[in-house]
Structure formats: structure tokens, C-alpha cells
């Protein structure tokens with residue numbers, strides 16, 4: 001369904017005025033960003049800008065010092081990753097927590113195995129479900145019988161994404177998902193992200209590649225020294241504009257483009 005940007009309604013997620021400090025360092029300093037269904041919002045900024053720390057407050061890995069998180073307009077309490085899951089928030093890291101010696105299906109259902117009516121692990125059902133979802137997300141995937149150690153980075157990534165989607169993720173956090181991938185693999189993950197968008201998921205994407213951000217994201221929020229520089233629609237700006245935000249901390253106003261902080 002095409003997104004009607006004139007009446008977008010309630011954001012899927014709102015991070016409002018989030019702050020978190022480590023010792024004396026304000027890693028995230030009064031940052032507000034939001035995300036709508038079917039949207040990819042890029043989080044950009046230099047090393048140490050606070051991107052990962054911000055999204056870790058959403059994934060439950062860190063507890064914010066101040067600020068609010070709203071999911072579908074309601075205040076959410078997220079103190080740990082388990083809490084995040086109850087809000088259908090799933091995180092995909094570049095360094096994937098996959099069990100190398102197990103196949104795709106075993107990884108997809110790791111810790112949440114399907115069982116037969118009498119309580120045995122139902123390998124056939126898990127493989128059938130895995131084939132179904134991989135058929136949708138990554139139709140070229142064939143390596144169902146191999147341990148995931150035999151998969152490429154992009155294929156591993158697709159298994160992790162399938163796991164999140166199978167367990168009903170609505171909000172996906174991807175922290176540099178293509179950082180260690182080659183061009184072809186990166187393209188595959190980009191296609192997966194597009195597919196997830198079409199399914200109505202909201203995605204926060206941390207990515208250092210401005211070209212990729214232009215191609216994949218709807219909006220981009222730029223951070224610098226823990227603070228939000230601004231949020232723009234990627235179609236309103238050039239790659240150089242985005243770089244000026246990242247490097248020089250230029251605000252949307254200074255660039256002469258509309259702020260897209262509200263959505």
C-alpha cells in the first residue's frame with residue numbers, strides 16, 4: 001500500500017527527548033526521533049555520535065536516564081531486551097548472534113523451537129516454515145541443509161532478518177547491517193529492507209554510507225556529539241548536504257531544507 005504522507009497518523013515509535021550519560025559523557029543528549037510504519041529512517045553521524053547508544057535504549061540493551069519512548073502512541077516501558085520484544089521490537093546487528101554449527105531453520109527457531117503434539121522438536125515443521133519465509137524474503141536462498149557457518153554474510157543476514165520477521169517484528173533496528181558485506185551482498189540486504197518496508201515494518205537503519213542512505217531511507221536523522229543535528233527527507237537533500245550535516249553539523253534550516261522531524 002502506498003504511504004499517504006499527508007495523513008500519517010500515529011508514529012510506530014517515538015523517542016522523545018532521550019538522554020543517557022556514561023560517567024561524565026553525554027552519549028545521547030535530549031534526542032527526539034520517530035518512525036512510521038513502512039518507513040526507513042537512517043541514523044547517521046560520526047563514530048561516537050551516539051547512534052548505537054540511542055537505539056540501545058529502544059532495544060532494551062541500555063536504560064535511558066531521561067526521556068520517553070512511545071510505541072503506537074502509548075508510553076512504553078523498556079528496561080531490557082525482553083521488554084522490547086513484547087513491543088515487537090527486534091534488533092539485527094552486523095555481528096550476528098547465529099549458532100554457526102546449526103542450519104538456517106534451527107537458527108530461525110533457536111530458543112523458540114516448534115514441537116510436535118507429544119513434545120518432540122519438530123524439525124520438519126521448522127524447515128517448512130523456514131522455506132516459506134525465506135521464499136518470501138530471499139527466494140534465491142537454497143542452503144537449507146548447511147550449517148550457517150557455510151553461508152555468506154548476506155545469507156546469514158537474511159536468516160537473522162527472517163527470524164525477526166517470523167516472530168512478528170514490527171519495528172526493526174539494524175545497526176550497520178551491511179558494514180562487512182561486499183557489493184552484491186549489500187544489494188541483497190537492500191532488497192530485503194525494501195521488502196520489509198512493503199510489509200509495513202518500520203526500520204531504524206544505522207549506516208555510514210551516505211549513498212546507501214539516499215537509496216534506502218525515507219528520512220535521515222543526523223547526530224553529532226550526542227545531540228540531534230536534524231532530520232530531513234532524503235529526497236530533499238543531496239549527498240553533500242547529508243555530509244554537511246554529519247561533518248559540519250549543519251542544520252536543515254542552514255541548508256535551506258524543511259525539517260522532517262515530525263514525520
Ligand SMILES: Nc1ncnc2c1ncn2[C@@H]1O[C@H](COP(=O)(O)OP(=O)(O)OP(=O)(O)O)[C@@H](O)[C@H]1O
Pocket residue numbers: 022025026027045046047048049050051052053054
Ligand atoms: N557502555 C558504555 N560505557 C561508556 N561509554 C559508552 C558506552 N557505550 C557508548 N559509550 C560512549 O558513548 C558515546 C556514543 O557511542 P555510540 O556507540 O553510541 O556511538 P555511535 O554513533 O554508534 O558510533 P559508531 O559509528 O562508531 O558505531 C561514545 O563516546 C562512546 O564512547
Ligand SMILES: [Mg+2]
Pocket residue numbers: 051052053
Ligand atoms: Mg555504533
